[in-house]
Amino acid sequence: xxxxxxxxxxxxxxxxxxxxxxxxxxxxxxxxxxxxxxxxxxxxxxxxxxxxxxxxxxxxxxxxxxxxxxxxxxxxxxxxxxxxxxxxxxxxxxxxxxxxxxxxxxxxxxxxxxxxxxxxxx
Amino acid sequence: xxxxxxxxxxxxxxxxxxxxxxxxxxxxxxxxxxxxxxxxxxxxxxxxxxxxxxxxxxxxxxxxxxxxxxxxxxxxxxxxxxxxxxxxxxxxxxxxxxxxxxxxxxxxxx
Numbered sequence: 001x002x003x004x005x006x007x008x009x010x011x012x013x014x015x016x017x018x019x020x021x022x023x024x025x026x027x028x029x030x031x032x033x034x035x036x037x038x039x040x041x042x043x044x045x046x047x048x049x050x051x052x053x054x055x056x057x058x059x060x061x062x063x064x065x066x067x068x069x070x071x072x073x074x075x076x077x078x079x080x081x082x083x084x085x086x087x088x089x090x091x092x093x094x095x096x097x098x099x100x101x102x103x104x105x106x107x108x109x110x111x112x113x114x115x116x117x118x119x120x121x122x
Numbered sequence: 123x124x125x126x127x128x129x130x131x132x133x134x135x136x137x138x139x140x141x142x143x144x145x146x147x148x149x150x151x152x153x154x155x156x157x158x159x160x161x162x163x164x165x166x167x168x169x170x171x172x173x174x175x176x177x178x179x180x181x182x183x184x185x186x187x188x189x190x191x192x193x194x195x196x197x198x199x200x201x202x203x204x205x206x207x208x209x210x211x212x213x214x215x216x217x218x219x220x221x222x223x224x225x226x227x228x229x230x231x232x
Contacts, residue, residue, distance in 0.1 A: 044210065045226070047221040062220065105214045106221050109157070109212070112167055112169075
């Protein structure tokens with residue numbers, strides 16, 4: 001069964017850096033895209049961007065370009081999402097998802113990781 | 123303000139049928155496949171429908187999807203209390219070169 005397992009909850013202060021992870025198993029990491037989705041408290045889903053496991057080709061949502069950095073290490077089938085300077089408004093649950101891209105178009109998201117809660121508070 | 127528009131909430135009695143709409147434009151729903159996601163309280167979203175109307179393995183046929191023009195619809199028949207959840211539509215937007223989600227619809231089974 002294809003599975004995405006994310007790192008645990010984090011509590012950080014504004015201005016601190018953070019890197020969360022998403023480890024994939026039971027599928028060819030280098031053949032698919034790993035995306036990140038944000039869900040702020042009590043709010044809906046927002047697509048942040050996506051990275052290809054094969055060559056780390058990365059596409060960011062315009063809303064998140066420059067705010068976060070996505071990376072991947074195919075040797076351990078793991079994708080990462082990182083912040084260099086967190087803000088209180090980064091408080092949210094972050095989900096990783098798997099997707100395929102056909103002719104430049106992402107199809108659907110399946111499976112989803114269990115989510116990583118990031119809390120940024122002074 | 124989401125690119126895709128969903129009603130904030132819908133409700134129906136157990137055993138009844140409900141539909142959830144998702145309205146977009148020619149740059150998204152009008153030219154790309156729609157998928158639907160179910161998010162039960164306190165859990166991660168799960169794929170419910172893909173390619174407008176296909177169900178992944180394990181999803182009961184009480185759930186259905188359709189698409190017409192720039193709108194898509196999720197249908198749920200034989201409602202159960204366990205169907206109470208938030209439902210999201212999503213698709214690729216070719217003008218934005220980005221994935222977009224609807225704002226989500228909260229289903230209450232009365």
